Structure formats: structure tokens, C-alpha cells
Amino acid sequence: MAKTQTVSFQLNGKKVETAVEPRELLIHTLRERLLHTGPHIGCETSHCGACTVDVDGMSLKSCTVLSVQCEGADMLTVEGLEQGGVLHAIQQAFHEEHGLQCGFCTPGMMTRTYRLLKENPNPSEQDIRYGIAGNLCRCTGYQNIVKAVQSAAKKLAATATA
Amino acid sequence: MGNMSDLKEREDKLQGMGTSLLRKEDAKFIRGQGTYVDDIKLPGMLFGAIVRSPYAHARIKGIDKSKALACPGVVAVLTADDLKPVNLHWMPTIGGDVQAVLADKKVCFQMQEVAMVLATDRYAAADGADLVEVDYEELPAIVDPKKAMDKDAPIIREDIVDKKDLSHGPRTHPNHIFTWEAGDKAAADTAFKNAEIVVREEILNPRVHPCPLETCGCVASFNKATGYLTVYMTTQAPHLVRTVLAMLSGVAESKIRVVGGDIGGGFGNKVPIYPGYVVAIVASIVTGVPIKWIESRIDNISTTGFARDYHGVGELAADKNGRIKGLRFTALADHGAFNSHVSATKLPAGLFSICTGSYDIPNAYCRVDAVFTNKAPGGVAYRCSLRVTEAVYLIERMIDVLAQKLGIDKAEIRRRNFVKSEQFPYTTSLGWTLDSGAYHPALEKVLEAVDYKGLRAEQAKKRTDPNSPTLMGIGLATFTEIVGAGPTKVCDILGIGLFDSCEIRVHPTGGVIARLGTMTQGQGHATTYAQIIATELGLPASDIVVEEGDTDKSPYGAGTWGSRSTPVSGAATAQAARKIKDKAKKIAAHLLEVAEGDLEWEIDRFTVKGNPGQHKTMKEICLVSHTGNLPAGMEQGLNAVSYYDPPNLTYPFGTYLCVVDVDKYTGESKVRRFYALDDCGTRINPMIIEGQIHGGLTEAFAVAFGQQIPFDDNGNHLGNSLMDYFLPTAMETPHWETDHTVTPCPHHPIGAKGVAESPHVGGIPCFSNAVIDAFAHLGVTHMDMPHSAYRVWQQCNALGINKR
Numbered sequence: 004m005a006k007t008q009t010v011s012f013q014l015n016g017k018k019v020e021t022a023v024e025p026r027e028l029l030i031h032t033l034r035e036r037l038l039h040t041g042p043h044i045g046c047e048t049s050h051c052g053a054c055t056v057d058v059d060g061m062s063l064k065s066c067t068v069l070s071v072q073c074e075g076a077d078m079l080t081v082e083g084l085e086q087g088g089v090l091h092a093i094q095q096a097f098h099e100e101h102g103l104q105c106g107f108c109t110p111g112m113m114t115r116t117y118r119l120l121k122e123n124p125n126p127s128e129q130d131i132r133y134g135i136a137g138n139l140c141r142c143t144g145y146q147n148i149v150k151a152v153q154s155a156a157k158k159l160a161a162t163a164t165a
Numbered sequence: 166m167g168n169m170s171d172l173k174e175r176e177d178k179l180q181g182m183g184t185s186l187l188r189k190e191d192a193k194f195i196r197g198q199g200t201y202v203d204d205i206k207l208p209g210m211l212f213g214a215i216v217r218s219p220y221a222h223a224r225i226k227g228i229d230k231s232k233a234l235a236c237p238g239v240v241a242v243l244t245a246d247d248l249k250p251v252n253l254h255w256m257p258t259i260g261g262d263v264q265a266v267l268a269d270k271k272v273c274f275q276m277q278e279v280a281m282v283l284a285t286d287r288y289a290a291a292d293g294a295d296l297v298e299v300d301y302e303e304l305p306a307i308v309d310p311k312k313a314m315d316k317d318a319p320i321i322r323e324d325i326v327d328k329k330d331l332s333h334g335p336r337t338h339p340n341h342i343f344t345w346e347a348g349d350k351a352a353a354d355t356a357f358k359n360a361e362i363v364v365r366e367e368i369l370n371p372r373v374h375p376c377p378l379e380t381c382g383c384v385a386s387f388n389k390a391t392g393y394l395t396v397y398m399t400t401q402a403p404h405l406v407r408t409v410l411a412m413l414s415g416v417a418e419s420k421i422r423v424v425g426g427d428i429g430g431g432f433g434n435k436v437p438i439y440p441g442y443v444v445a446i447v448a449s450i451v452t453g454v455p456i457k458w459i460e461s462r463i464d465n466i467s468t469t470g471f472a473r474d475y476h477g478v479g480e481l482a483a484d485k486n487g488r489i490k491g492l493r494f495t496a497l498a499d500h501g502a503f504n505s506h507v508s509a510t511k512l513p514a515g516l517f518s519i520c521t522g523s524y525d526i527p528n529a530y531c532r533v534d535a536v537f538t539n540k541a542p543g544g545v546a547y548r549c550s551l552r553v554t555e556a557v558y559l560i561e562r563m564i565d566v567l568a569q570k571l572g573i574d575k576a577e578i579r580r581r582n583f584v585k586s587e588q589f590p591y592t593t594s595l596g597w598t599l600d601s602g603a604y605h606p607a608l609e610k611v612l613e614a615v616d617y618k619g620l621r622a623e624q625a626k627k628r629t630d631p632n633s634p635t636l637m638g639i640g641l642a643t644f645t646e647i648v649g650a651g652p653t654k655v656c657d658i659l660g661i662g663l664f665d666s667c668e669i670r671v672h673p674t675g676g677v678i679a680r681l682g683t684m685t686q687g688q689g690h691a692t693t694y695a696q697i698i699a700t701e702l703g704l705p706a707s708d709i710v711v712e713e714g715d716t717d718k719s720p721y722g723a724g725t726w727g728s729r730s731t732p733v734s735g736a737a738t739a740q741a742a743r744k745i746k747d748k749a750k751k752i753a754a755h756l757l758e759v760a761e762g763d764l765e766w767e768i769d770r771f772t773v774k775g776n777p778g779q780h781k782t783m784k785e786i787c788l789v790s791h792t793g794n795l796p797a798g799m800e801q802g803l804n805a806v807s808y809y810d811p812p813n814l815t816y817p818f819g820t821y822l823c824v825v826d827v828d829k830y831t832g833e834s835k836v837r838r839f840y841a842l843d844d845c846g847t848r849i850n851p852m853i854i855e856g857q858i859h860g861g862l863t864e865a866f867a868v869a870f871g872q873q874i875p876f877d878d879n880g881n882h883l884g885n886s887l888m889d890y891f892l893p894t895a896m897e898t899p900h901w902e903t904d905h906t907v908t909p910c911p912h913h914p915i916g917a918k919g920v921a922e923s924p925h926v927g928g929i930p931c932f933s934n935a936v937i938d939a940f941a942h943l944g945v946t947h948m949d950m951p952h953s954a955y956r957v958w959q960q961c962n963a964l965g966i967n968k969r
Contacts, residue, residue: 024288031287040204041197043429045378046462050887053378081197094195098187101856105687106194107201107378107429132895139887141378141430142687144863145895147856 012076014039015083029065029073030054033080041081041110045139052138055111056080062118064137081110084117092158093117093151102151104142112138116152124163125156175768180707181700182915185852189691189711199427205384205397207455211240213445214290215464216280216297218272221306221539221880222321225270225279225299233282233296238289242297243448244280245269253447255324256413256438259658260513261332262325262342262504264542266440266447272301273321273502274541275880276467278440283448283456306539306880307340310476310499313536314338321502321537331504333513342504342535347518348595353530356491360482364566369949370555371873372474372499372540374466375547375864376892377686379429381469382459383442385449394450395422398442401431401684402724405658407716409438412659414446425714431686432864433545434470436507436726441469466885471540471874472547474499475533475555479563482528487571487578492529492594494520494559500535503542507726508551509656509663515551516814518595519647522560523604523818524582529594539880548864548925550648550727561642561930565937566946574621575938576612579643580605590911597647599816600918603844603908608643611820611842614904620824628942634830636966640823640935644927648919649732649815650723658723664810665722665733667741669698671803673791675784677702677709679741682722683734684714688921689853690730694738696849697915701742702749703769703783720806728817728919731849732910737809739914744805752789753781755796815910815918819843821927823935829966832958834870834936836899841928843903846910846918857921859901865928867893869936871951891951940964 011020014037021036033039033056042065045051049067056065057079084091093113096102103109112135119126119134126134131152132145140148180186193199230242245267248254255263268279282293305319312318320326320339330336333343357363383398394416400406403423411418428435445458460469475496482491498514500506508515514533521529533552546552568578583604584591591599611617617639624637653662666682679694695709712718722734746766753771754761757779764771772780781789789795790803824838841858848854871891875883884890909916929950936952937945943964948956961967 026288034204035206035286038206039197040201043201043379044203044459045380045429046887048462048886048888051378051462051892085196090195097195098191101188101852103191103194104689104856104860105378105428105430106190106199109194110197113195132898136894136896139378139892139894141376141432141864141892142860143856144859144861144901145898146859146901149895 008071010070010074012073012078014078015080023070025071027070029068029070032070033065039080039082043107043110045107050139052115053108053111055114055138057114057118062115079114079117081114084113092162093155096151096155096158100147100151100154102143102148108138108140112140112148116155119152120156120159124160172768179699179703179705179769181696182849184696184850186692186696186706186850188689189695190689201379201427201429202382202384202397202399203459207384207386210384210455210457211283211285212287212290213281213283213448213456213458214287214294215278215441216282216294216299218268218275218277218279220272220301220303221275222304222319223272223301224304225268225272226302227300228280229298232298233293236289236293236296238285239282239293240285241283242280242293243267243444248447251447253413253443256443258503258505260504260506260508264503264505266443274539275882276464276541281444281448308538308540308876308878308880310497310536310538313340313538321539340537342500342537343513344532344534345514346530346532348530349528350530352528353491353493356528357480357482357493360490361484362570363480363482364563364570365478365480366563366566366947368477368479368559368562368947370473370475370477370558371950373472373547373868373872374874374890375432375434375470375472375545376466376890377430377432377434380460380462380465381435381439381441383445384455384457385446386455387449387453389453392416393420394446395424396446397424397426399428399435400425401435401686401726403684403714403716404682404721405661405723406438408661409659410446413443414450423716425684428684428686432548433472433726436545437470437505437543439469462887463885466874466890467882468541470545471543472545473555474544477555477559479559481563481567483567485571487567487573487581489524489526489582490528492521492526494531496533496555498533498535499538499540500544501538501540501542504535505542506544507546509650509658511655512551515546515553516647517552517556519553519597520556520560521593521595522557523584523643523645525584525588526594531595540876546727548861549922550650553647554926554929557644557926558930561644562933562947565934569941569946575641576608576617579608579641598813599645600813600910600912601908602645602816602818603906604643604818607818607820607842607844607906610904610906611822611840615822615838615840635826635828636939638825638827638935638937638939640931640933640938642821642927642931642934645816645818646923646926647814647816648728648922649811650727650729651814652812653810662810663723664808665729665737666720666806666808667734667737668720668806669741669745669804671745671787673788675704675708675787677704678712679709679738680712680719681734681738682720683725683730685725688725688730688857689850693731693849693853694735697735697738698742701739702746728922731917732815732913732919733809733811735917736811736914737807740809741805741807744807745803748803749783749786751796751799752786756781756789812912815913817843817845817918817920817923819923819927821931823931825935825939827936827939827957829961830969832954832961834952834957839899840902840904841924842905843920843923844906844908845920845923846908846913847916848905848907849917854920855903858903858924861921861924862901862928863893863898865925866898866932867891869929869932869950869952871953873951
């Protein structure tokens, strides 16, 4: 085993500090050391997006970044979507529109949606399909995911104007 | 009787069958709180990494573990020699063969399991696996199944070279596994001899992989003190797995607990028992510490759970009006290096003999020859019952071929051959009794919905326009599925009948827990089963908890595959609920001081006939059943268990229609429209049904347009990561339109037939039929899948229509 070094970053609003191997991938640090098992491993080749997390205002596939690269980063995972016991509009919308089945892609898909709707609060269906194309789902055929993203956009817009 | 609004309010409160109740299982998944196998971390757990063969066929001359063992973090390296003392270097397969758990003296496919390195974490395990040195002597490989039984073909399985049969009849060549047939060959041959028209086509169902987003894996934990083995694993059939593990390991079945947990999709991939599981279990038994083994994606596509690889030949005999008189279908099945093909014992080619489809075909014969090749072993059913996609693909393609030959419209030829509604139950010439169906109305409903005549007119016009950049194709599939395995008289695995089960316990305040032998992988069982119970017992679905997948908790069942959950366990659920309701009725009669015959059921209560003010609600009865105020001699409690052995399989059906526009210059096919009408009998949760159909159609789209596991002539994989293996993104996936008819299953307690596989089984031929229909006027009768742009472009190029 290689030597470890310390890395620290903001994870869902809390500062964390942990020892990692220099070669360690962020997804493994999150899951094995920080016990955030929401992000999943589906391919380890950055195709499936099950490991998607939000880092410094970007969607990021955590199987393709070294943990040591995340020093000082501001990170959001699925575990950080719910605030004060209230589900995020995206979580609510995925439930209401049947936007998930086995649930394995869901954390990555919702985390990607979080960033997509920040970048484009009023996306068309094409925008959504393009915007989530880095996240694979084997169960839903995406149709209800698209509906969920549309519904979440509406909910967020309603909250913003309220 | 209560007034109408009161009745409706009470009914709505139950959220029972027929309502689109939002899923109970979502709450944990949307919070990232699912418990998938790789989320499990036990104290002292070691991680196993498998050393795999770089060759498709080679002798192992030596294995040197020393460098691996010197690697920091590595605890042990296991090879076949280490498993020999416990006699687990080989394991029996459910196909009647044996499979190497770790390669014993030779490897028979690329990526075969050779050793497992155990280390303190996954990085150290991977380091160790890299350092295991294996000395190989390469042998010639067989990749093409058509060459497997050549006279001079290399012998793949020297270990069984003397075995005259592998549980399915005589073998005629060392690389021959079995030959299976069904139907009356002489009658079929006569029909062909006397036919006015005969068509024949070679049709491939290529080797594909179900590729669920979560790969396979397990955490095996053996407690040396208690002798108790717990295995958390990705399995669609936890009870069958426990039985097999007991047979393999010698640990008493009562001391083995298999836990399915949350499963990140299965689609058939998670039915078999793979070497990785077995090595992890043995390692835990030997070391006494928990062992985790998780596949990489490349391991997954390369080694566990391929599907299809059926090289078919279809022949139909008909009269000039297109009435089919005879059918002969054969297939050469590539089972890879070991026959670990998933099938019921008596059905080595699965349910392939459903290949007469939705049609009234008087004479039929089918045969499957299975052979060994130097490829990954097995053969699972990818979102279908065993070998049903292969069968339905053949018949739905062949009926199009026949229509083209005769110049008959592809909808019309189906009308002329359908089993008519009044013919049900209808026994096919290959022996299946189709339970119920209404094929003509389903077809007509779809044709009207899409304006079929208008589409054909548009297509005809386009065909006369030489400047059209696209070819327009219209595909139809009018399929019949066979699901819900199955009657124990026909279906068993290792002697265990494929019944299933449900146990229901009703608590004093009306809360219910139900436990079943099935295993959800995203199908929404916790919601669907609760809705069945809600309607049957008049207790709200919100208070009904469903548990599956933990063999210590749930009654025995064969698991979830082959769309069997609703047809089999759904029936067990209704039956267990009815036992409870019968007892509740006795209690109600006792409390109301009337005879049972004086009571009638009304949504959530028993009322006295003619005096609706006198009633006892189920909720009241739940409490009373836990008191002493019961009819004489009755025991307390309101529990029941039911084991359901279905009298027949179920036969969902549907009509799908697809419109594609094929770019003549690039070969790219664009799905303009896909209309799917499904009839799965009684519909329990329409929202979940639609979700299953969307998903199944998308997996069909994947198979039809891009999925294939290719090999070179030496048996090297040419595409086993998600870089090469096609999983559609939201961009490629078409929009799905859904519709339904309802033809209940006559033998199922609530009339349900199962649905999740229909869209895959019916979708694939529908896409192929659409693409090929685009070329029909140019004399093209068949093109093999996948219809990737390059392959379709090759067709355009061959026809010379790609020149501007």
C-alpha cells in the first residue's frame, strides 16, 4: 500500500478531512472512507455517470478524478440534496414522475439534474435529453426521467418566484 | 350499502389494484440510501480480485504466486489447487454440466477465472492480481459455433470427453452439448412438401449482455463459531441460491442466509451462480473473515450472463393466400465453454417452442443443437423468459418474409393467421396451451391509432421518389409471450418446482407485513404486492409492508425472472389474503351473530345483506382476532401463507408498430414513432406497468440497433466495456407511446399475466421489421441485428442507393 496523504474539502456543507492514497479515485474515498454510498460505481470508465457528484459548480464523474485533486473543493452528493428534512424539488419530482426503478443510477442522475437546472432553469426536452446524456439508466427508458426534470424545473421556478 | 361518495372515498383510501400508487421503494433511493451489495462493509472484510485468462484456450503450465503474496496488503492467493481439498474447484451447473470455479489445468475462454487474490482493500487486491504470474501454452480456439462440430475441431472440454450425455440426451461430438426437439417432424415435412409457397431465412440473435447498471458481486461472511454463513449478493433468486450453496458447501441449509438487498437491475444477469461468488464463499469459510467480490464492468460483460447467441433457420410453408400450413425452426446455440445455461431441467432450450407465436399453425417442428465454443459460458434470458426472444424474433421475422414473398400486406397476413378470440384456450402444435387472447382487436386498435393506411400511402409515395434522402419502414410485431414459470409438472430447477410463495401477517391495529419468495430489482414489488393485498383485505396499501430477498425471513420461492413475480407470487399473495379473509368472515359472522352466508364484502368490511348499517370493518376484525372473543375453537391471529403452483404459464401479448426513416447516405435509422399496445391481463399499477414498458422497449432498442459482443478469430473480446457496448443514452432513446387492452388470465386469481418482458420480446422484432421493411421494395427480406448505421449503410451500398 502506498503512503497516504491528507485531503480536505467541503462535503455537503461540512468540512471533511481524510487520508487517501495518491492514486485513489474520489468515488472510492467517498464510498469507502467517508461512507457516502449514494454515488455508485457502474463502469469505472466514466461512461455511466452513476458516480456523478457536483464539484465547484460542475457535474463530475467521481470515478475519473483523483481525490487529491479535490483539495479545497466544494462538493455536493445525493446525500446533500435534502435540506432540513425537506426533500429537494428534484427528489420529489423523481418520485412523483416514476423517474426511477432500481435506483442505482438515481443518485448520479439527480445530482446531474441539480447542475443542469442551475445552468438552464427552463430546459426544453431536447436540452434535458442532451444534458443527461452522460448518465445511463437501464430501467426507465429515460421518458419519466425527462418528465421528472421538467417537473423539478417547474417546482424550482415556482419557489423562486414565490 | 353506503352512499356512492362514501364508497369511493373508502376505496380511494385503500389505493389498491388499478391505481397508480407512487412507489413505496422510492423513499430510500431518492436519498441515496439504498443498500446495494458494494455498500456493505463488515469488520475485518477482505477484498477479492480475480486473475483472469488472457487467452480463449490454453493450458496452464504453472502459477507463481510469490510476487503477489509479497505485495503489501495481500493476504492470500487462491487457485484451483487451493479449492481441491474442499472439492470446490469445479461446481455442477444447472444445465447438467460442470464448470471450473477456478481454472483447473486449462482455460477455455478469455477472461476465465484463474485465481483470486485476497487483500485488505480493493487497490491492494488489484495490485496483487497484476502480480500473479501464470504460464500458459496457447491452444487453437473455436469461435464460430458452426465449426464446433467439425471433424478436426479442437476439443474444448477434455474433462468430459468420455461423457456420453450431459443430462439432455446423447452427444455426437466432444463439442456437442445436446440436441433438443419438439413437434411432429413428419407432419411438418409433409406440410412443406404439399405447400404452395415456402420461405426460408437464416436469422441470427447475436451474443448480447443484459448489462444492468450494477455489476454482480457478493459479501460472504462465515462465522466459524456458529458455523453460520451469510451471503449478501446480487441475486434474482435467493432461495434457489441458498439451496445450491448448501449442496455445494456442505453447510446445512438452515445455517445459510442469502440476502438479496437492493439490486441495481438484473435483467437475467443475476440469476446464475458465478465462480466469483463461490470463491468468495470458500475463502470466507477457510479464513473466517468476510470476503467481498465485486465485478468490474469489463468482467461483467466478458464473463457473467451473456444472452442469446442463437443461429437460427426459419422456414414457413403456406398457401397462396398466406395461410401458414407448416413451420420448421432450428437453431444452433452457442453455449460457450461450459453448459451453465439457465434453464428448467426438462427444458434445455427453454421455452423456444413458443415459436408458433400468435398464429394458428397446424404443423410445426423445432430443434436446437447446443455446442461448446471458447467463449464465456452460460446463456441467460435477457429480459425475457428462457429463449422466448429468440423464438418470437424468428416467427415475427418469418411472417414478414412470407408477406413480402406473397405481396400481402404485413398487417393483413397477421389477421389471416391469428388464433381467433373464440379459439382460446388454444393448444399450439408444439404443445403450449395459450390461456386467453384477443389478437385481432389489439391489432386493429393500433392500426387505427397510427393511421396505418395513411402511413403505407406515405411510404408508397416516398418509394416512387428517387430524390428522397430517406427510406421509410413500417414494422409490426404481434407477439405472444410465455411467462410465469411455472407449473411444477413442467418446470423445475435441480428438482425444485418453480412454485412461489407469500406469507401475510396482519397485526392487531391493521398493519400488514407480507413476505415473498421473489426478489425485486426495480420492478416495484413493494408497491404492487401491497396493492393486491389492499384490495383483497380492505386495508390501506400505505400500511402494508412487503419484504423479499432475505432467506431467513421470507418463505421459499424461485425468485424474480421470466416475468414470474405477478403470475406466480402475485397469485400466492391473493391466495394468502383470501385465506385471511375467510377467517375474518367467520369472526365477523360471530360478532354480528349471523351466519356467514348472510354477509357480503364491501371494500373494507363485511356487511349484513339487506342491512348495511350492520357491519364489521377489517380493521375492527384485526383487533378482535387478537382477543378471546372468537368463534368456538378458533385460534388467535390473522396470518396465512400460500404456496402457489400455477396450473399453466401465462401468455401476455401485444401489437407494436414502429416507423423508421433510414438515411440512404449514412445508414442511420431514426425511429419516428413507436406505438406499443400491451395486454397483460388485469393491470395492478398502471404507472409501474408503463415504466416497465418504457424500460423494456429501450432495452429492445439497444439490442436491435447496437448491442453485440464481438470476438476475433482467436476468441479475443472486441468490445467489453461501455466504450464499445451500446447502452442507449437519453439522446438516442425514442419517445414511447403506450396503449393497452385487458384480457384477463383465466386461471390466475386476479387475472394478471406479467408484463416487464413483453416490450423487450416484442420490441426487438418490431424494430428489425421496420428497418427491413424500409428495404422491402428493393428485394431485401432480412438483415441481421444490430442495425447500426454502418451495417445498414453496407446494405445501402450493396444496393447502390447511397450515391447522390
